[in-house]
Amino acid sequence: MxxxxxxxxxxxxxxxxxxxxxxxxxxxxxxxxxxxxxxxxxxxxxxxxxxxxxxxxxxAPLAHAELGIFFGGGPVQGSRGINADFAGKALEDLQSLVSKRFSGREFGPLAPRGPVPRMDTSQMLVTNIVRGSVGFVLEEAGANGQMVDTPLKMAVDEIADILSRVGADDEAVFEEAATEMDERLLATLRQFFQRLDDYGATLRVVDGTRDFLLDRQAVSLACERTHGMEIEERDAEMIGTLYLLPESKRFEFHTMRGGERHVLRGAVSPYVIRQIEGRVEDDQPAIDARTIAQTPWRVAIKTRELRERNRPPRNVHALQRLIRPQH
CATH class of the missing domain: 1.20.5 (Single alpha-helices involved in coiled-coils or other helix-helix interfaces)
Structure with a gap:
């Protein structure tokens, strides 16, 4: 084998x-x-x-994207086959999730509407069809000889992680997934889980070392949660003192608003990491993360307000771009 x-x-x-x-x-x-x-x-x-x-x-290093999706329940007829309409649309939903995550990571936040940038670079191939609980193996196109994780693999791993958390029994696990979603991703998740729920389907996902099953109860719970959530996004430029942890991709930002001190914490975008490493398109030199806190910086921060049923709104922050130091 x-x-x-x-x-x-x-x-x-x-x-x-x-x-x-x-x-x-x-x-x-x-x-x-x-x-x-x-x-x-x-x-x-x-x-x-x-x-x-x-x-x-x-x-052997596994640096390219691969994902196993196995369906069971209503749309599957034993080991014979699967409803073609369901399978085609469910795979389309999954590809859309991957493309949106990939584009958001690599090219910055997605607009609320319109085409997803560079979708062609995130297309996956169906390389195998597995009988039983009928499943599909999706893999990244191109050579598999990379020694480090490709950007598409990282996006696929993140989507698999979100899928595992959305239907989890533990509410805290779901809330962690909610902080990773944006408006476009949530809309596709909502559509995907509604499709699974309508057809009475179950979902098993295999990705890297992860192997989990969303049974009928978990699918219905995920459907209910995604329909009960709304996300509102807003972008702002701010000036303040920035503390970066590049390895964990987290930040802490101290700023003044209305005469009061505010501290924002959250995730660092891949674009900021590329800025630090000097790998952005405008030939900006590398930025030494150790010196950033020594002077105020103007930065771009995206804030997502998460609204869920019977819960107070929550704000999740992401550092999108380092604009310039304020000397």
Whole structure:
């Protein structure tokens, strides 16, 4: 079982090899070399072969995007097939989620309406169709030899994480996911979970080391939550003292408004990280993060107000851009 043949998610490949290894080890435990030398030799050789395959798969870097989506429930007829209309539209929803997350990460916040920038760079390929609870393996187009995570892989990982949290029993886990959403992403999530709920579908997602199932109850809960949430976004330029933690991609910003001191905390956009590393398009030199707090800065901050049923509104902040120091 290798990746040279039919495309297979690495986690599923690892799970299959571990299951094979467990079966072979059980066979070895049931006999001895003295009683069955030929069988002992064959199973020992097979055990060594599986262990080598497992080590190779686990050691290989997985830097490109891959995602396994498995549907069950209403739209699936056993192992025979799946409702074509449902499958096509559900995959379209998932691709839209990935594209919106990717574009927001790479090219800045999305406009409330209009086309998603550079959607062509975030398109994934369906590389396998899995029977059983009918599923699809989606992978990033292009070569898979990268040693570091591609931007598309990071976007796919984030979407998988959001999907796992939206239907979680723990309300606090869902609230963490809510802080990662924007208005455009929420609209597509709402549409996706409404589609699953209407068809009575379940959803299993496999991504990297993650493997989780959203059963009918979780899908209905996710549908209810996404319909019960509204997000309002606003952008502002502010001047103040900025403290950056590039490795954790977090910030703290101290500013004055109306004669009162305010502290904003939140996530740092990939664009700011590129500014620090000197990788922006306008040839701006790299910015030393250690010196930023030494002088006030004008920055662009996006604030999202999250409104949920029976809860007070919450504000989530994101540092979008370093504009210039205020000497």
């Amino acid at each position: 290798t990746r040279k043949g039919t495309a297979m998610l690495r986690k599923l490949e690892i799970d299959a090899l571990r299951a094979d290894l467990s079966a072979v080890e059980a066979m070895l435990a049931s006999r001895s070399e003295a009683d069955d030398p030929i069988g002992w030799y064959q199973f020992s050789a097979r055990k060594e072969e599986i262990e080598q395959q497992l080590a190779q798969v686990m050691a």
